[in-house]
Amino acid sequence: MQDTPDRYSRHTLLRMVGQGGQDKIQKARVLVAGLGALGSTISILLARAGVGFLRIVDKDVPQLHNLHRQILYDEMDVSLGIPKVDAARMNLLSAASNVEIDAINQEMAETNIYSLLDGIDLVVDALDNSETRFVVNDAIVDLKIPYIFGGAVETVGNVMTIIPGRSPCLRCIWPDPSSIVGHARASTVGVLSSVASLVASVQVTEAFKVLVGDIENAINGILVIDIWKNQFHVVPVEPRPNCTCKKICSQ
Numbered sequence: 001m002q003d004t005p006d007r008y009s010r011h012t013l014l015r016m017v018g019q020g021g022q023d024k025i026q027k028a029r030v031l032v033a034g035l036g037a038l039g040s041t042i043s044i045l046l047a048r049a050g051v052g053f054l055r056i057v058d059k060d061v062p063q064l065h066n067l068h069r070q071i072l073y074d075e076m077d078v079s080l081g082i083p084k085v086d087a088a089r090m091n092l093l094s095a096a097s098n099v100e101i102d103a104i105n106q107e108m109a110e111t112n113i114y115s116l117l118d119g120i121d122l123v124v125d126a127l128d129n130s131e132t133r134f135v136v137n138d139a140i141v142d143l144k145i146p147y148i149f150g151g152a153v154e155t156v157g158n159v160m161t162i163i164p165g166r167s168p169c170l171r172c173i174w175p176d177p178s179s180i181v182g183h184a185r186a187s188t189v190g191v192l193s194s195v196a197s198l199v200a201s202v203q204v205t206e207a208f209k210v211l212v213g214d215i216e217n218a219i220n221g222i223l224v225i226d227i228w229k230n231q232f233h234v235v236p237v238e239p240r241p242n243c244t245c246k247k248i249c250s251q
């Protein structure tokens with residue numbers, strides 16, 4: 001479909017976005033790491049906002065017990081058993097044909113992380129395991145690529161915006177990644193669909209701030225949400241003096 005000048009007018013009317021901010025969004029190259037509940041909402045919002053290039057990475061297929069929160073997929077996708085990235089690409093392009101979608105049917109790992117991050121301006125985290133998050137964390141710190149960490153389980157969610165050289169990284173909070181391996185997962189304790197959607201929306205808001213250049217208003221610390229208890233608060237996080245990436249974090 002041919003774009004019209006007012007396609008993004010409800011965003012460009014915002015004083016914090018404006019045409020200048022929208023132009024930056026449309027030139028941005030963003031990687032969405034994982035296409036589960038968070039990745040569904042994140043990629044839909046980013047594509048519909050006109051992010052110029054989206055690299056979506058996952059190696060899974062849609063399953064019926066995930067449809068309550070993974071809103072990129074439908075029952076037909078489950079029946080066909082097609083990869084998430086392929087179902088997602090078709091869905092995203094149907095709403096935003098002007099966005100370039102690079103669908104990668106792979107697990108993110110130490111072996112491919114640098115090629116996946118090639119040419120990327122921003123990473124939005126929608127992973128379902130801590131091990132891979134630390135692979136991403138170390139690479140984005142090395143390459144100085146902003147990274148929006150997010151997670152949701154039960155009724156609880158976290159969001160943290162990591163700007164290498166300016167803010168702490170995941171290892172500043174959890175110096176030993178193995179200490180959080182085995183934490184509660186949706187497959188064992190469940191996840192409320194609405195907290196996943198909320199966390200993803202906060203992450204996308206942080207992504208917009210980074211893309212338009214308003215990092216002064218980014219979350220300073222880690223946002224902790226319990227949607228059932230209506231609790232939202234930011235826990236301050238300081239760069240850990242002996243963080244293994246300190247020499248990079250502090251530059």
Ligand SMILES: [Zn+2]
Pocket residue numbers: 168169170171172239240243244245246249
């Ligand atoms: Zn660190």
